Amino acid sequence: MDALLIDKHVKYIQSLGENTDDLMYHLTAHLRLNAIYWGLTALFIMGHPEALVKEDVIAFVMSCWDDDEGAFGAHPGHDAHVLPTLSSIQILVMYDEVERADKERLVSYLAARQNPSGSFSGDRWGETDTRFSYITLQALELLGRLDAIDKEKAVAHIRRCKNYDGGFGATEGAESHSGQVFVCTAALTILDRLDEIDQPNLAWWLAERQLPNGGLNGRPEKLEDVCYSFWVLSALSILHKLKWIDSDALIRFILSAQDPDGGGIADRPGDMVDVFHTVFGLCGLSLLGHPDVREINPIYCLPAEIAKKRGLHMNYQVLGKDEA
């Protein structure tokens, strides 16, 4: 089995912000804050949180504040949206600096994203998606203000996105998808409503995502991809069914997608690496109990020690740990 190249991955993440003249840097501006959160989470669980300069990161986060709307945009000058807003809060939580954010305004921005049907929009332009339910709920829980929304309606909406195969889709009527299954499972955990899940059926649907090469896919008849290691595994971890997949085969698959020269992890072996697949590959390894990676709390995708310190939900499974 390939070794996990921690040092290379740390260097890879450090190098990400270096070439701001690179076209990719500009084309991915709408994901900048997310990318920083992904990189930082990866560094934390690799045991190198100091590899980015804390004050620089926080200064950048604060420069993304959209004062008209009272939330964060992805990059200075971009409109506020729940995605970068959650990333900002997560970064501040990881640095134990959440007090720097204007909590009151954030809470009202986030609460205003809930629609009368119980669904959530990503911004004031209205696109709804169960991803936004999860993102808003997590952000509010991190701010200690879950009371700011109608929880019953939030649950009811997620229930309406449930499908006959036990999975969940992005909207009412949408096909089950591993990513959406993760966000709905984690959202229901945050709402203390895991009873809404058809657990055996869903866990089986998740286990069915593993392909003979060890990788996991997002839907039937689709290709395997390292990022699904996190979406599928985190849902299985919350359902305490991680053992239903072949963990050795999956670990081998994730490790084979590393770039042995420049560091980083790709969606599948041989492809270009990116920070998104790097962090979710590492998170997958963490849940599978890889000894070189620290524990991730899959409900929030935050380092476990940080989630624990803040008294967040902790009912999930990690292989090799607390096993009955």
Add this chain to the structure above:
Amino acid sequence: MEFLNPEPPYILFKDRPEWSDVTAVPQDDGPSPPLAPIMYNDKYKDATSYFRAIYVSQEHSQRVLDLTLEIIKQNASHYTVWQYRYRTLIALNSPLTEELHLLSKLLPTHLKSYQAWNHRRLLLLQLGKKSARSELAFAEIALAKDAKNYHTWVYREWLLCNFFAPMPFVTSTTISPTEGEEPTIEDLDDEGWVDDEVWREEVAFTDRMLEDDVRNNSVWHHRFFVLFEGPRARPSPELVQSEIDYTEHKIALAPNNASAWNYLRGLLSNSKTPLSTLLPFARPYTLPQSLQPSLRVFAEAEERELLPGENAQLPCVMALEFIADALGEKGEVEEANKLFDELVERDPIRKQFWEYRKRTLAQAPTAPVA
């Protein structure tokens, strides 16, 4: 033949006379190197620096439409640009059908852009039901390009629920752009009630799609939604039976098709029918190809259609699982366990799962399984 009709050379916004009154605002995160050659990179930097300028001055004009289009072509994920473009269209009272056509030309290359699809949704909310029907055709064209594209399916389901259901499924209140810009929803106008025909046509559409690719899970899902879960679903025992027949025929065409087996299970659990009802159908799929000729000999013509074909890879894992579950449901633990053992052998990557199933069956032999 493109060389005969080359695209006009691209002119940077800083060199366009109609923009000479605007001072560009460069991105504030790093200086660009002096003497850099003009390349795509500069093209994007140039356009976005003019965007920052008009964003600050809150200009809404025709040239803003040109500018935002240019940026979207280069980067379809820039959500701030999309939103600004939408606000500008509304502010200028621009013909939105033209915008829809423009977007149709752009979308095939941006099928995975959330923002492009959301822009389309915003346009449809303004244009109303009269435009929704041709949008279903557009979605079908987009699916011809990528039959499993999640955004396209979500969009199609949104169209159906929002414009062809008795009540707006996703209500207008979910959209609240800037103050005083409530989009007008013109659905539920003359017809008032549902367009049942649209929903019937939807079933025929899934037939067509499954003829192209019987393994496309998105289509199976969509069919279930239309027939059993959507706002115009009218489940009945007859419908369940005809769908069971339909699915059995599709399984006969391609037995190792998890989507079809899941659909079958969905039908049974939706109608609270025990799995064991379909034991006679599923059994032949658990037998090796070598036994199939004799099955064919003894089958009635009608049953023969439902037997696995000569090229089928047998035994089929999904059929083994189906029978194991059906037997477990009936409390025939020993028989079920034999099948779980076979599953361990034939689907080793899920060994742990099959062994778990065996254990739980032994513990609670009469409990219904998942």
